[in-house]
Every structure is written in C-alpha cells, then in structure tokens.
Amino acid sequence: MTALLEVKDLSRSFDGLKAVSGLNFTVSSGDIFGIIGPNGAGKTTAVNLVSGVIKPTSGAVQFDGKDVTAKSPHELAAIGLARTFQATTVFGTRTVAENCRRGGYLTRYPGFLSAFFGVGRTVAMASDSEKRIGEVLDWLDLSRVRDTVAGDLPYGAQKTLGMAISLMTAPKLLMLDEPVAGLSAAEADNVRDTIKKVRDRGISVVVIDHNMRFMAGLCDRILVMHHGQELAHGAPEDVLRDPKVIEAYLGRNYAKA
C-alpha cells in the first residue's frame, strides 16, 4: 500500500480563528479513510483545503507523489482528486445524464478548436463518455432516472448523483463531504454499500461525517477532529473507544462511565 494522499501539518485560520491547525494524515491507495468530529470541528475546511477550494495558511498536501498544495480544484481534478459537496450540488435544471456529461469534462472535452469544428477526437471522446455515463449510472443505480431532471429527484438520489458526477472525472481518490447527512438509515446503508463498491473498483475514498455508526461500519481508518485539531487517529474500533473521543461527542460524564 503506497501513500496516495499525504497531508502534512496543514493549517488554515480565518481572521485569527484556527479552523484547522497542524493536521497530519495519510491515505493509502485502496483505503476508505474517515474524518469524523462534532459540528464545527473543521472537517469540511480540511476537505476544502485538500481539494483546493480554499488555500492553506501553512502546511503541505502531496497527492500521488506530487506536491499539490494550493493548486486549483480543476488542476486537482485533472490528476485524479475529486470531491462532492455537503449540500447537494448538482445542475438542478438538467437531466441526470446531462449532469454526468458535464462531470465528464476531463475525458469529453477535446479542446476548443476540435470541439468547434467537431473534428479530431471530438466524436470518439463523446461516445466513450456516453458509455462511461451508462456504466456509472448502472453502478450507482441511477439508470432508471437517467432522463429525469436532477432537481426533481429525491434528496438521497441527488446526493448519489453528486457522487456520479465526481466519478465521471475518473478519479483516483474521491472525497465525500457528509454523504449521508439528511438521509434515512436505510438510505445511509445504501450509500455505504455504494462507497464500498467504489473502493472495490480501485478508487480510494475519504469520507467525512459525524455519524459514528455509519463511519465505523465503513472506514478502514478514522481521524477524529475536534476544534480544528487531531483528537485521535487509527482503526475505527480503537478510535471510537477512546475516552477523549467519547468526551468530545457525549460530554465528560460519559467518558468516565
């Protein structure tokens, strides 16, 4: 197992508030890596820092052996680092298939002149991309709603579509920001199975959530964050028994008990 993603001493402050400070973790390829923590612990900030949506104050991010600190999201997507968003982020007025086409920019867009004149690899790339859309939709169980407008889908399906859009970028690492927030227990189980399927196809996954039960059954390793810092780090069963973690989640009394 080689390190796919290495985060070293990553920090970000907003006007003196340290949202993330001194964060270190490594994701090996083939891992499902979880980041949990109470609300406001800095989980989403951590993902935003790694995926380039915001720039770190200090620290470094290495992906696939390259230093990618402070690169733009589109540059990271191009080398295989994709992400989803906490709020459902889909193109709401477009069909599911069209959403996936847009997600396929990296493998579908042949360059301005080729696209303009419809020459070169334009047609081949588009038809490859359509095949991949069929596969990704089958795989995430969205084929039935292929021609449904994304905004008309139920909330859970929109979240899955968000994952489908990210998978269209052909990532090596997929980062999921709260994939089960707002979903029922049954839907959450489906999402867990889907994430495992993603990993089984050779894509490493970083999952953020604060639902312990969901994460314990999913992740190979877990990082617990509290107040922007690492509280615990390791295998799920060890981490979730750690008194510090229980205290952060449930309060001091439970930690003693």
Next chain:
Amino acid sequence: MASIASTDVASASETAPVTGSDRMSRTTIVMLAVVAMVLAIVPYAINERFGYHIAIIVCFAAIGACSLHLIIRTGHVSLCHSAFVGVGAYVSAYVAVTLGFPFLGGLVAGTLASALLALLIGPIILRLTGKYFVLITFLLGEILRMVFMDWQSVTGGANGFNDIPAPAPVFANPKWFYLLALGAAAFCIAVCGRILSSEIGRFVNAIRESETLAECVGVPVIRTKILIFVIACAFAGFAGSLMAHYARYISPPNFGPIESLNLVIMNVIGGMNTLIGPLIGAFFLVLVPELLRDYVQLQHVIFGIVLIVVMAFMPGGMASLKDVYALMTRRSGRKS
C-alpha cells in the same frame, strides 16, 4: 477509471450519444436559414435607401447582441460591450485613415485590438461576479468613452473621426453594404451558435449554473471565461470596424453606456437562454423606434411597458413566447 471502463461495457455500448439540451435543433437551423434568405430579399422589395439603412443597423445590433450573449451565457452581464465596439471602430478608422492602410487592414486591426484589450482586462475582471462585474464593466465603459473623448490627436475628440472611407467604392451604395453587413452578421451568429451548440457550450452552461461544481470536475473556469470574453469582444470590434466604415463618421456617444445597455436589453427582451433571444431583441430594439418615429414622446413609454410585460410574464424573453403559447393553449384545452 480504467477499471470501470473495462467492466460492463457491453450493457452501455448501445447507448448512442444523446444530444444535450443545449444542442440547436434542426428546425432552429432551418428557421434561421429561412430568416437569412428573407432578410437578403426584403430590402430589395422595399428598395429604398432608408430601408437598407435600417437593415444594416439591425445587422450591427445583431452582431453586438449575439456576441454579448456569449458573455452572458458564462454568467456575466457586461455593461461595456459597446465600448469594445468603439475600440474596434476607432482602431479601424485610425489604421485606415491616419496610417493609410486598406479597409481589410483596418478590419483586422480593429478586431484584434478589441480582442487584445479583452485578453488584458478579462483575467482581472472575470474573477468578479454578479453586481460587481456589472459595476466594474460600467466603469470600464466610461473610461474607454473618456479615452475616445480626450485622446484628441488620435480620435478627434468630441468632434469625432471624420472621412472614414467605405470598404470599397461599391459599398458606398447601401444596397451592397447591406449584403456585406448581412454576411458579417450571419458569420458571427453562425460562430456563436456553433460555440454554444458544441461541447464548449455544454461547459459554458455548466460554468453559469454552478461555477464551483464545474471547477471541481476539472473545467478551467477562469480560462474558459477569458476565452469566451475575448471571442465576444473580437466580434464587438469587428462590428465596430464595419460601423465606422459604413457611417464614415464616428464619435464617442456612439459607444457610450446607453448603447451598451441597449445590447443588454436586447438580450433581456429577446431571451437570455438561447441565441435566438438576442436576435429577436436586436430586431425589436432597432425596428420599433423606427416604426414609432412619428410618436417620439410615446417611444419610451411603449418601450418601458414592453420591457415590464416581457420581464413579468416571459422570464425567458420573447424567445419563450412559444412556451407561453403552449401553456395557454393547454390550459384552454383543459377547460373545454
């Protein structure tokens, strides 16, 4: 992704590429071709100097509005588009008159100058969004207008730039110039239409609808916006050059904020979701004032009413009349 591609290909391989919602339908293209043919004939039916003049102005407005439409499709409403028309006009006039190059040299120089300015300014202003972009482009337009006004040695200042030659002696006849302008407009509309209906248009729409999501799937958002902005401004400069060599005289008010605003209104009235929109808008904003020429005081009132009605009942502009009609007939059908 290779691992995905290798499995389960057969099940999806029959799925032919489905045309996206952004594609131009065949009927649209046929309609456009018919319109172009009618346009080529109409002035001959009128056969009146004034008729040609109006038709030529419509062509210029169409180029301006359609190229602005490209920028609007990336999610930015530019209030300085006619200033870029002015850059093309002045540079073209300067190259042709002061430097003594032939018309074609002026046309190329005017187009390139406008594109170059867009390339310099675009990377800075296209990072702004919404109202900030509108404000900054408004100011930029004013700055350019002041340059036209105050750089007297080059532009002639408030007196304007005089004695600009026709592209060729034969084009001094508006009948022939009209064909030139129509050809130029058709070329511009075709290029804009192709951009929007190709894969480029798909990702331009993606940028407008969700910039963050587009960026995160790998679309180089800023670079794409700059490219579209430069192309649109190149067309603005191109139109400006033609205008200069048609009117033979240009002055700063021709390229002021009112003109820029008119180009925006053409898009709003006609519809901002489709390229047909700015075309309808260009016709409307040029022809209606001419039809109301005898009722000058009423012009603005009628315009105001039309604008309000369109914005209140047709958020998609006049281009969405078809949908409104469909909705109304469906309703009345249910009643009966």
